[in-house]
Amino acid sequence: MATGWAGDTAVQDQIDATVEDAVKRVRSQLPKGPSLERCEECDKPIPEARRKAVPGVRLCVACQEAADHEEATFSGYNRRGSKDSQLR
Template sequence: MATGWAGDGAVQDQIDATVKDGIKRARSKLPQGPGLTHCEECGAEIPQARRDAVPGVRLCIACQEAHDAEEAAFAGYNRRGSKDSQLR
């Protein structure tokens, strides 16, 4: 029977899908492979303490901060939309 309303659990399904997408995106951004001794962007030496703390590190702290700031400017949006946005 079609009622026009979302079925039971549809909201929770949407929340679960959003969380899974977020986890998948975060895991894809984790560095992989052996870490570098020198930054791949500026060539500065990466301290041993940073290499120990961040497996697979590829950037020095300054370049990593700049990279993170660029990514923050392109923050994602909710593709599925919220219920409120669908009602407008």
């Protein structure tokens, strides 16, 4: 397939790079270090079972759920792709 100046594997290389970047971003967000005994946000005790299950945990279950919800609602991508959505 003629692709101009791009190599034959340029599209796959771009896909691979995108996947690698996403994996690196997610890995960088994983908890590191020792788990805290009290939540960083609300100062409630973090149960021992949670500290053992998630090494490096920093938030209690309630605060983690709120943080996950907040992160899930923000999307930096325009998935609709219509002109109308780009103007907002």
